Amino acid sequence: MPAISVRDLRKTFQMKRKAAGLRGSLRALWRPDYQSVEAVRGLSFEMEDGELLGFIGPNGAGKSTTIKILTGILHPSSGEAAVLGHVPWEQRQALAFQIGSVFGQRPQLWYHLPAVDTFYLFGKIYELDDSSLKRRISFLAEAFEIEELLETPVRKLSLGQRMRCEVAASLLHKPRVLLLDEPSIGLDVVAKQRLRMTIQRMNELEGVGVLLTSHDAGDIETLCRRVIIINHGEIVYRDKVSALKRRYLTVKTVDVRYNEQLAPDFSLPGVEMVKVGRYGAKMRFDTRVTPVEPVISGLAAAGSLADVTVSEPSLEEVISAIYERTEA
């Protein structure tokens, strides 16, 4: 049985529309003008038990809405979903014992208290007995390297430190599925790396399945084997992360520098010139369309070469290409 399965899930928000100014407000009071926003439009996907699944998409794509439906705090307009065998919006409380969630943009630790106080509170809320709770806290403190931070009031922690505590808190009751909505938002490179390593470690150690949204391709690349890309509430791509890269790997970017000045109208057939300078150029071509050899010989023929760099697109670029392609 998959940990999460979603079939034809839809969510339409009714949003009150109101004209500007006082008159608009008054009119909206008498005759509210509703505008519907289709946040999720027929999503179907599955996540295996213990899987690390990337769930990405541009702003407003419907990621958070989907996650809220999966935690049971939002009712879908139609469609089915099962998380660990529960229909989330019907069995929210029962499900709560088995899933953890982190909404990166909202803190859940008590701001004025040390994190350990929230940990003990959660222990009670999840009905853990005291000795297991103690062992669990010390285990998580070690895994997340937060032993020294636990006694400090949360308001005095850095964002990166706080985020590690937040994720640790969501794992206290040893959930089988973790829903992470942008956990790495606002973190620096090092903090991101640390958080990724810990999430990966918890996944290996306890087999907790993770549905991860992020705007950082690096999170997806290091953590997830499989990725689902959505835009405008619909799935536009789903496959292994490696396949995603491979598929676009045929696009090469070439940077050349010459020892002499380049002809201003320098171009090669089948190659897109991104930038042509006086002593160099940047260009892009797809090896499936344009063979490599004539490009290389064309480059050599154009003058005395000083340097050549050939690069493949980063995952980030691949993803933004997909976003753009589906922007219709």
Added chain:
Amino acid sequence: MRSREADVLSPESRVRGPAAAAVVGKYWAIFRTQLVNSLAYPIDLLGRSLAIVLFMWIFMNLWRVTYGATGASSIAGLTLADTMWYLMMAEAVMLSKRDLSETISEQVKDGSVAYLLNKPFNFILYHFAAGLGHSLLSFGGNLLIGSGIVWLMVGPPPGIMGWLFAGVAVALSWLLDFCFSTLIGLSAFVVEETNAFRWIYQKFLLLLGGVLIPLDFFPAWLQTISLNLPFAWIIYGPARLFVDPSLARLGQVLLQQGIWLAVFGGIVWVTYRRAVARLVINGG
């Protein structure tokens, strides 16, 4: 590591024994955490409790002049000392109300309500426990400081029965206020701005609840109206019982509180069920 930790949280690590104990345990923990949280800023807590000193000083000057002008030792059955002790209790109750409606509205508006709905506890009971943790401390502080100052002004407080009866009535009054605040807070699920409701509720308490003046001083028709509305039983009821702890009055106060609690408790419950079903969570 795996072998050592794999079994740390087997299903058996859930609290053993009657399920009720675990349930009470979690709300108790919420209450206690809120209590500790309020203590995080003791100076702030003390500062807020000092507001009652200012109020009592103003009331003292006002009513001393009034009693002096009429020349009577009691008005509508209340001496100056009674009036001051009444007002002290009324203010202590009023000032230690947590603005729960605002808390809930904020949580709904900024989306943090998501974290309260995806935990295994009841949202209303969570706020009940947390609100109690919040109010208890400030009520204690207000009562202590308020009593001190009023004692200096007009002499000793009512006897032990006054404290006892008022204690019971204050507890029920807190529940009644909890119902109103929760209703206003829950309305944030439907309308965007709840400030208007909050403002109206506050004004009703101030004017018809007996916060500024014992309702006994009102003209008869206004008294009748006030006493037939729930607001009087949040403030006036407990405060009046404090200075006149008769069994008859106790019966009247508890009956009124009980009726209004049944009515508004029911409304809260139904509203909550419906609000959660049509829940819209903002942000993210």
